[in-house]
Amino acid sequence: MDVFVNCWMHNTYKFDKSAVRNMEKPLPFVFLFLLHCFLSCLAWTQTNITTDISVLLCLKSHITSDPYNFLANWSVSSSPCNWVGVTCNTRHGRVHSLNLGGMDLKGSISPQLGNLSFLVDLDLSENNFHGQIPQDLVQLRRLRLFNLSYNDFHGQVPTWIGDLSMLEQLSFRNNSLTGFIPLSLFNLSRLETLDWNNNLLEGTIPFEVGRLERLNILRLAGNKLSRNIPRTIFNLSSLELLSLSYNSLSGIIPSEIGNLTNLQTLMLSSNNLQGEIPSSLLNISSLRVLDLSKNNLNGSLPISTGNGTLLEELYLSWNFFTDCFNPLF
Incomplete structure (x- = not known):
């Protein structure tokens, strides 16, 4: 919703300036313009939610052992905000926290994890992850x-x-x-x-x-x-x-x-x-x-x-x- 508001304010401001210069634009134009902005912003948000889903499923594919089936509900059939260990921000709906600590998981960290751009908390402690820490995690600038x-x-x-x-x-x-x-x-x-x-x-x-x-x-x-x-x-x-x-x-x-x-x-x-x-x-x-x-x-x-x-x-x-x-x- 905030994305829509920001988009609406930004483009309305630009429209008002042009309206001052040209008062001939009909009212339907305003409606269509704002509708286009709203739909574009919704599509942008959905794309980023899809990105978060893709990143988490990629991480799951790198996990070779999940002995207690903690990640069983990690599936496209449900929202990632309902997945075990995943918390989303209530304001913008993006993945905010990933806490898989103490689950006895085995595997490696997929480099794609660095694409969780809204991630604030990352806890993978007390597992059996191995390999090197991917440099791609440097992209987690909100961590x-x-x-x-x-x-x-x-x-x-x-x-x-x-x-x-x-x-x-x-x-x-x-x-x-x-x-x-x-x-x-x-x-x-x-x-x-x-x-x-x-x-x-x-x-x-x-x-x-x-x-x-x-x-x-x-x-x-x-x-x-x-x-x-x-x-x-x-x-x-x-x-x-x-x-x-x-x-x-x-x-x-x-x-x-x-x-x-x-x-x-x-x-x-x-x-x-x-x-x-x-x-x-x-x-x-x-x-x-x-x-x-x-x-x-x-x-x-x-x-x-x-x-x-x-x-x-x-x-x-x-x-x-x-x-x-x-x-x-």
Whole structure:
């Protein structure tokens, strides 16, 4: 309907201008003109609905196993808005959300999925999808949620991911993605959750990570990342969870970590971090979980947990501290 209104207003405006110049056009002309506009707009809308149907049926054809028959009603005999896992926008009727998470589907992603131009949420998590992530998905410029976690995607992490400028939630965890963290990622100024745990990423954490000012959750654990933790991470004042465990990170824990005043969970275990625990860390009043185990940390243990009155879990084993104590929570 909005398409019709926009079309009607646009063309009526042009007609009114010409009518001022030429008052001889009869009233039936106006009626026929608007009728033509209305029918054209209806045809345009129908074409795009047909496109969405075609895209989804193409995706279904790439799915080789659907053990629970979740996609049984994906058929041209019904509206795609009634298909399992599909939600349409109530205003323009286009496919708005595709949520096939946890359906135990097996197959690959068809490149045509990039033609769902009104898609906002894409969740294919907890399935058995494999292959590479098609570059055609870069066309999903309205995407806010992109979740491919717990699958078997391989190949390099997409360098085009930074072109999806509307993204707020991005999760590729528990796949087999390789390569370096692309710098384009840090163009995603709206990003609130970044979860790439348990892949095969290597190289460093780029200092550009500090540009993700809205980030609440950052998970990069279980990869092959090395060298220092960039100090720019500690500029992310909205950060509530930071997980970098099971990498090969080295260097010290900078005292600037105390700037993360909203931090609730910090997991840095199983790295090569050294030096002392900065006192500023235990002064973060919101901190609940702290895991620094299995590193090369040394020095004296702090005799108290500072102002961390909410601290519930503390893991410090397998380090080289010179004394021991039982922290009181």
